[in-house]
Amino acid sequence: xxxxxxxxxxxxxxxxxxxxxxxxxxxxxxxxxxxxxxxxxxxxxxxxxxxxxxxxxxxxxxxxxxxxxxxxxxxxxxxxxxxxxxxxxxxxxxxxxxxxxxxxxxxxxxxxxxxxxxxxxxxxxxxxxxxxxxxxxxxxxxxxxxxxxxxxxxxxxxxxxxxxxxxxxxxxxxxxxxxxxxxxxxxxxxxxxxxxxxxxxxxxxxxxxxxxxxxxxxxxxxxxxxxxxxxxxxxxxxxxxxxxxxxxxxxxxxxxxxxxxxxxxxxxxxxxxxxxxxxxxxxxxxxxxxxxxxxxxxxxxxxxxxxxxxxxxxxxxxxxxxxxxxxxxxxxxxxxxxxxxxxxxxxxxxxxxxxxxxxxxxxxxxxxxxxxxxxxxxxxxxxxxxxxxxxxxxxxxxxxxxxxxxxxxxxxxxxxxxxxxxxxxxxxxxxxxxxxxxxxxxxxxxxxxxxxxxxxxxxxxxxxxxxxxxxxxxxxxxxxxxxxxxxxxxxxxxxxxxxxxxxxxxxxxxxxxxxxxxxxxxxxxxxxxxxxxxxxxxxxxxxxxxxxxxxxxxxxxxxxxxxxxxxxxxxxxxxxxxxxxxxxxxxxxxxxxxxxxxxxxxxxxxxxxxxxxxxxxxxxxxxxxxxxxxxxxxxxxxxxxxxxxxxxxxxxxxxxxxxxxxxxxxxxxxxxxxxxxxxxxxxxxxxxxxxxxxxxxxxxxxxxxxxxxxxxxxxxxxxxx
Amino acid sequence: xxxxxxxxxxxxxxxxxxxxxxxxxxxxxxxxxxxxxxxxxxxxxxxxxxxxxxxxxxxxxxxxxxxxxxxxxxxxxxxxxxxxxxxxxxxxxxxxxxxxxxxxxxxxxxxxxxxxxxxxxxxxxxxxxxxxxxxxxxxxxxxxxxxxxxxxxxxxxxxxxxxxxxx
Numbered sequence: 001x002x003x004x005x006x007x008x009x010x011x012x013x014x015x016x017x018x019x020x021x022x023x024x025x026x027x028x029x030x031x032x033x034x035x036x037x038x039x040x041x042x043x044x045x046x047x048x049x050x051x052x053x054x055x056x057x058x059x060x061x062x063x064x065x066x067x068x069x070x071x072x073x074x075x076x077x078x079x080x081x082x083x084x085x086x087x088x089x090x091x092x093x094x095x096x097x098x099x100x101x102x103x104x105x106x107x108x109x110x111x112x113x114x115x116x117x118x119x120x121x122x123x124x125x126x127x128x129x130x131x132x133x134x135x136x137x138x139x140x141x142x143x144x145x146x147x148x149x150x151x152x153x154x155x156x157x158x159x160x161x162x163x164x165x166x167x168x169x170x171x172x173x174x175x176x177x178x179x180x181x182x183x184x185x186x187x188x189x190x191x192x193x194x195x196x197x198x199x200x201x202x203x204x205x206x207x208x209x210x211x212x213x214x215x216x217x218x219x220x221x222x223x224x225x226x227x228x229x230x231x232x233x234x235x236x237x238x239x240x241x242x243x244x245x246x247x248x249x250x251x252x253x254x255x256x257x258x259x260x261x262x263x264x265x266x267x268x269x270x271x272x273x274x275x276x277x278x279x280x281x282x283x284x285x286x287x288x289x290x291x292x293x294x295x296x297x298x299x300x301x302x303x304x305x306x307x308x309x310x311x312x313x314x315x316x317x318x319x320x321x322x323x324x325x326x327x328x329x330x331x332x333x334x335x336x337x338x339x340x341x342x343x344x345x346x347x348x349x350x351x352x353x354x355x356x357x358x359x360x361x362x363x364x365x366x367x368x369x370x371x372x373x374x375x376x377x378x379x380x381x382x383x384x385x386x387x388x389x390x391x392x393x394x395x396x397x398x399x400x401x402x403x404x405x406x407x408x409x410x411x412x413x414x415x416x417x418x419x420x421x422x423x424x425x426x427x428x429x430x431x432x433x434x435x436x437x438x439x440x441x442x443x444x445x446x447x448x449x450x451x452x453x454x455x456x457x458x459x460x461x462x463x464x465x466x467x468x469x470x471x472x473x474x475x476x477x478x479x480x481x482x483x484x485x486x487x488x489x490x491x492x493x494x495x496x497x498x499x500x501x502x503x504x505x506x507x508x509x510x511x512x513x514x515x516x517x518x519x520x521x522x523x524x525x526x527x528x529x530x531x532x533x534x535x536x537x538x539x540x541x542x543x544x545x546x547x548x549x550x551x552x553x554x555x556x557x558x559x560x561x562x563x564x565x566x567x568x569x570x571x572x573x574x575x576x577x578x579x580x581x582x583x584x585x586x587x588x589x590x591x592x593x594x595x596x597x598x599x600x601x602x603x604x605x606x607x608x609x610x611x612x613x614x615x616x617x618x619x620x621x622x623x624x625x626x627x628x629x630x631x632x633x634x635x636x637x638x639x640x641x642x643x644x645x646x647x648x649x650x651x652x653x654x655x656x657x658x659x660x661x662x663x664x665x666x667x668x669x670x671x672x673x674x675x676x677x678x679x680x681x682x683x684x685x686x687x688x689x690x691x692x693x694x695x696x697x698x699x700x701x702x703x704x705x706x707x708x709x710x711x712x713x714x715x716x717x718x719x720x721x
Numbered sequence: 722x723x724x725x726x727x728x729x730x731x732x733x734x735x736x737x738x739x740x741x742x743x744x745x746x747x748x749x750x751x752x753x754x755x756x757x758x759x760x761x762x763x764x765x766x767x768x769x770x771x772x773x774x775x776x777x778x779x780x781x782x783x784x785x786x787x788x789x790x791x792x793x794x795x796x797x798x799x800x801x802x803x804x805x806x807x808x809x810x811x812x813x814x815x816x817x818x819x820x821x822x823x824x825x826x827x828x829x830x831x832x833x834x835x836x837x838x839x840x841x842x843x844x845x846x847x848x849x850x851x852x853x854x855x856x857x858x859x860x861x862x863x864x865x866x867x868x869x870x871x872x873x874x875x876x877x878x879x880x881x882x883x884x885x886x887x888x
Contacts, residue, residue, distance in 0.1 A: 594814045598793065598794045598812075598814045599793050599794070599814065599816055600793055629816035629817060629818065630815065630816065630817065631814040631815050631816040634814070634815035634835035634836075635814060635815065635835065674821070675817075675821060679821070680821060682818065683791045683818045683821045683822045684822075686790050686791045686792075686793070686818065686822070687787040687790045687791050687822045689790060690785035690786070690787055690790045700826070703826075
């Protein structure tokens, strides 16, 4: 079977064929097969619970053992083997209500949710925020991510890059909406921890109080484990606090969300470096049954140029940011060069500016479009006056008397290598020049500081010097030891660490309760299937992604105040209404096809359905051309397109976007609804050629039959009166 | 008109709805659609006695069917060889134009499939030389499947018997 085919859907197809073929001649066997099919359909439609799998298995076993005919036993074995072979996929359908392949159309997940490394149910919480139910939105988010506020401020938002709305105009501002909901819920006191499971009397030790470690701690604590988090620094937060400057992520935000963990009973042990202050044997002796390593990647890569280690003014960005975060706010120098093009480089540069450096230059070896840093960050840095030098390859740190004087560089050009997407900078000969500077900050990447884990024998490391784990379960090669976060992925994002921590927590729970570990990575869970927000077609098209209000540049250059000021409430609620609800509408295009090719109306212009060739989308044209026949809604496999009669009107809506609404006409005899005038005219126009009898009354079909019944009663008793 | 005709001897019909239920069984229909319908008329006082009539109303398979004209997808068709009007399931998209167009209210909505269904005289049975389900299972034998001329013959014979009243 091809990888991308859903085994649930596949088995349904096979059973349907078996039943339709009439092979199952024994009535009891046929009924049993139909029962399995019914249960399978529940699975494929998201209506199954824990009993479904065992029920199907027992039916399959009965069919295989007691089947009266050859074909019944065959079908029984077929079901049995499919259930055994793909048990994980069946179970994941039942648990997550998502079908990763999208073959089970009702369970086709939204692209944003599938892209999110932590699998947040974005359409659900965005809709909740649109409804003003911020606390519920936070509740939904925290089922997959314990730090909605942090993520709402600093997430790299892969979801927004996959957002289908971007094919129409701009993606939904998912990050900011999340941040707003979390802040609002926190300030109103409705940001609460979910109830804890009963105490399991088992202890888990988490090493590293970063986003990965704390996420695992949160989910383990919720499951009823005793959790202790060991942290080398004196504060919780890890890279959130030490790597991300305060003007992007205020410390209070981290503190408030970490406090929620402490509230759950998670114990923190600060100033304790694993491998130095404490080791595995000691922890095991204390009764910890499982260990989770999320030690991050705090060691910088070296530039590898002459002079680098001779001067104290050549500093590493991550150390610099850590010192600043921990309160050491000295100006590093007057003129600073930051080497690198990632978020850390930008953070270091902007921090320098805030500390009072006169000029800050960012030197990157590729061009602006290749910079891995967030586009908005780059823009904001530029506004603040950071200078950018592109295509720069440092060759030597120049200086004298242990004082840096400048950075010698070569100009480079981008050359594409065969078979690789990314272009490589190649230095141009004798193009060398010097950037005058007092301080050089290197931000060319980090690696895992493996020193503290040397004592762990049997732990496998990858080629990239990260901990080797099974990505589905975050298990390392040591029994009872799990790992996630930057220590596994290399320097990555907050949300990846959170996703890893969550996955690890689930695996640790399975490990400690003796449940076998899955082999497939988990599918994100659908946390709800809530009703659409109703929006008019005009609003859906014209609402714009709000522009983020920023602190004025003078403040930004002088203080560490938060730069992004967030959206006002009304813009947040409006922004949520732009969501296309891809968790319900799988954009299969059946509605468009039926309307255009079958009905010949072409009233639906959903250009964004076509991923490869997006054409213009306009929800507003529907009202002009649509006759409200309902063929689109009838052929919609997921119920995204809906037509209903209400308040004397027939209304057509796609995921809450009101495409068309028309007044309804009634049957003149009994008052039954006939349909809107456009629709009746459409039919009348088509029948004009044959409908010779002028039908001047609008009748429903029941009344039409009744009125014409009398014609047939030529010899009926009634007539004889 | 189609080549065929279902003649209902209303005198014999007791309104048992066997025809309707067997129609639904044969066509595997859910709650809702009723392809043929018995329309009760009455009661009326005839010679001081209450009398009911039950009128059997399948599709008339019109000469120029409005439903066929109304159908935008070509799903509703008239079979050239015998004039039976039927829906091609694969082509129907469920716009209900046929249901709206028909003056007799014949095409029905099948909520299970999201398509229109209508009486096709059980054309698969007819092609096998059988009678439609409703006729086959009519318990009073008041339904007769045949050609339109057969009906006039029955009517004439009955009239002749009335005229020649031996009592």
